[in-house]
Amino acid sequence: xxxxxxxxxxxxxxxxxxxxxxxxxxxxxxxxxxxxxxxxxxxxxxxxxxxxxxxxxxxxxxxxxxxxxxxxxxxxxxxxxxxxxxxxxxxxxxxxxxxxxxxxxxxxxxxxxxxxxxxxxxxxxxxxx
Amino acid sequence: xxxxxxxxxxxxxxxxxxxxxxxxxxxxxxxxxxxxxxxxxxxxxxxxxxxxxxxxxxxxxxxxxxxxxxxxxxxxxxxxxxxxxxxxxxxxxxxxxxxxxxxxxxxxxxxxxxxxxxxxxxxxxxxxx
Numbered sequence: 001x002x003x004x005x006x007x008x009x010x011x012x013x014x015x016x017x018x019x020x021x022x023x024x025x026x027x028x029x030x031x032x033x034x035x036x037x038x039x040x041x042x043x044x045x046x047x048x049x050x051x052x053x054x055x056x057x058x059x060x061x062x063x064x065x066x067x068x069x070x071x072x073x074x075x076x077x078x079x080x081x082x083x084x085x086x087x088x089x090x091x092x093x094x095x096x097x098x099x100x101x102x103x104x105x106x107x108x109x110x111x112x113x114x115x116x117x118x119x120x121x122x123x124x125x126x127x128x129x
Numbered sequence: 130x131x132x133x134x135x136x137x138x139x140x141x142x143x144x145x146x147x148x149x150x151x152x153x154x155x156x157x158x159x160x161x162x163x164x165x166x167x168x169x170x171x172x173x174x175x176x177x178x179x180x181x182x183x184x185x186x187x188x189x190x191x192x193x194x195x196x197x198x199x200x201x202x203x204x205x206x207x208x209x210x211x212x213x214x215x216x217x218x219x220x221x222x223x224x225x226x227x228x229x230x231x232x233x234x235x236x237x238x239x240x241x242x243x244x245x246x247x248x249x250x251x252x253x254x255x256x257x258x
Contacts, residue, residue: 028194028196030196030206044248044249047248047249048248048249048251051249051250051251052249052251054251055251055252055253056253061253062252062253063250063251063252063253064249064251065157065208065210065247065249065250065251066247066248066249067157067159067245067246067247067248068245068246068248069243069244069245070244070245070246071243071244076248077159077243077245079194079208081194114198114200114206115198115199115200116196116197116198116199116206117196117197117199118194118195118196119173119176119177119195119196119197119205120173120176120177120180120181120193120194120195121180121192121194122177122180122181122183122184122192122193122194123184123191123192124184124185124190124191124192
């Protein structure tokens with residue numbers, strides 16, 4: 001192997017390390033939902049259920065976070081992390097996700113999806129992602 | 130210990146397990162930032178740096194996620210998880226956070242903070258949170 005090629009491979013490997021630290025290949029889904037206020041408790045219960053089922057049973061579902069805005073308790077913000085796009089495609093085919101959608105569709109007034117690319121997914125070392 | 134007390138303690142301990150699964154005591158911070166387009170690369174670099182420094186050196190900083198909207202590459206959305214409010218207060222006093230703010234303040238056009246309460250923070254088992 002000549003010197004130029006060695007340097008090129010070294011640079012590529014360093015780049016690979018930097019990339020994996022920030023896991024930019026992860027597939028992230030964001031959503032903003034407005035929930036029927038009278039249905040909020042039921043929506044919260046269904047969200048916790050689908051979240052736990054997803055991270056437990058799906059290899060590629062890394063995190064499913066949902067929070068409610070303090071200033072507007074009918075507004076829920078969702079932040080989901082999947083290993084890659086294929087893992088997300090598998091997620092929406094699962095029985096627990098389909099049940100969640102069927103159960104909650106009538107509880108959701110509006111739903112805005114935000115497609116996003118990871119910039120940094122820093123998590124405590126030893127923790128995925 | 131009488132039977133009623135035993136049952137009460139058992140119920141309390143089950144409730145504790147259920148609570149910890151959904152970690153509602155975690156302190157979550159959300160933000161939406163608009164970045165000067167010419168400064169985006171520098172902002173991304175600074176964000177990765179403060180993210181890695183925070184999760185490595187702060188006991189209570191669990192995750193610091195930043196993503197950029199695909200439809201509006203100047204808009205960054207931030208989702209941070211701390212052990213509790215005290216851990217967040219400690220975070221903003223650290224040298225790496227202060228450096229980040231000083232370095233990036235001129236790069237940020239607008240900054241919207243959204244206070245939120247966790248509904249579900251489901252993460253793959255064995256993983257914090």
